Amino acid sequence: MAETGLLVDVRDVRMVFGKKRALDGVNLSVGSGEVVGLVGPNGAGKSTLMRVLSGTSQCTGGSGHVLGTSIGSGRRRVPFVGVMIERPTFVETLDGPSNLRLLAGIRGEIGDDRIDEVLELVGLSAAAKARVRNYSQGMRQRLSLAQAIMERPRLLVLDEPTNGLDPDGIIEMRAILRGQARAVGCGVLISSHLLAEVEAVCDRVVLIERGRVRDEFRPGGTGHARIRLELADARQAHLVSACDGVLSTQEVAQPGQLTIEASIAVPDLVIALVNAGVRVEAIFRHAGRLEDVYRQKVGRDA
């Protein structure tokens, strides 16, 4: 297998369960320091693909490698990937640090210092001494992230990592994942139904449906900001389209409410609008291009 420089580089991955094709020729790559999001409806094949990449399932066809380990039926080796599964499970009768020590003991690469460090990083150091059976869903999720990153794997495969997290937890999770990718150079593959989260954290998004890759793009890849404006005077809409940096305008819902695409940053746009004499009632960054693409491609509400 030729090394491509990618952490994950798989081609034509197929997985058949009886008569059902869970994966039907998926191509995917993940580079070092890259955060890739997998989105798609339930049953699209996201989790199956993640299981194949993490080595718990053996695909029925396809080629390529994960961290230099070939995929394909009959493979013997499983790559060392930081895995976070949808429903985090640990030894319920032990506390969080003991569970991490137990798992870290398999590879024997890290000590208690590193375990304390990751517990603090995921915000669990204070509550970690309780038995896992008494953990909330959010605490389990944080512990699961801790075990995934503690041995500094080159690749993280995370299935619904923000499940059960409160808003603070989601923000922290986002920062941790970006940190792993940027600072450590770790490749991250995330599956989530929270499109805004995927858009916020991912460098590239892969849309999967019925076991196939339907689309692949970079959120904000054009470099253009999408913004919703509410004007104090609906008659000033024509002034907006004439402003510097405004590429397109589209009236939505009611008169005076516009979605615009701009080639300049939001603060600069505000200055341009004020200079043009536009009286702005409210301004919002648009909910997300990903949601639009998802609706368009999948053909149903996200």
Add this chain to the structure above:
Amino acid sequence: MTIGRMMLLELRRMAVSPRWGIVGAVCLIAAWLAESSVRVAAINSHVPAGAEDVYLATANNLMLVGCLALPAFALVATGSLAADRSSGFVTLTLCRVGRRSCVWIAKVVALIGGAFITQLVLAATSYMVAIYAGYTPSYSPSALALVPISETSMSLFAPALPGDDQTLRVLAAMGFLTLAFSAVGTLALAVSVRWPNEFLPPALLLGVVVFDWLIVRFSHLGVFDRISLSAHLLESTHISTLPDSMSWASSVAYFAVVMILGAVGGWWLLERYDV
């Protein structure tokens, strides 16, 4: 070495299982029932019983060993793989250990350790019950075991020969049952690779023991005895002075073959099925 550390992980996980409480309770019940039997045998034969007799009576009663201790052991030792698969914990271990075969070997080693600990618990509870009931431990051969079975109405005891060391007999019985439990436990664990339900192995073992006992009890098929689990499981079937007794070597070989079949079958299944 990764596989060694994986074995330690499995042993530590099994050690903290709260199900050991069930094993302890089951062994206590088995020992208590066996003590009653020994008391009756001692009264019938007018020969005093020793503390070892209680353990050997426990170990040689199919209902106590096969229907209580064996499923209780399976609940602790064989439930882990099936539970790991349904919970996803095996994903966390597999990616660290790197090979499915390592996961399997670690599980089997932990299971053997569990079988040994179960025998220790069974022996310890038997001795506790015996001492509580007033029997005393002794190195000398059990007087009760030397009484003809026709007089005690029981075939509970190990090959009893004058000069046998009782402690050695107890240790031999423990070793033999460790092998037997490990062998059938591995086979049940292999089945759970294909059908991952943590309650399947204990239910399967209980079903096999009862079915086996029914065939032996009502069919009187001499040939079946050679492959019967219950016929090989109990030490009392190896009493050389009894007609149709089996040799120790044949039973050791029987369980060794079952062990190998289970280990190879489980490894084969684990390499082919998703975890």
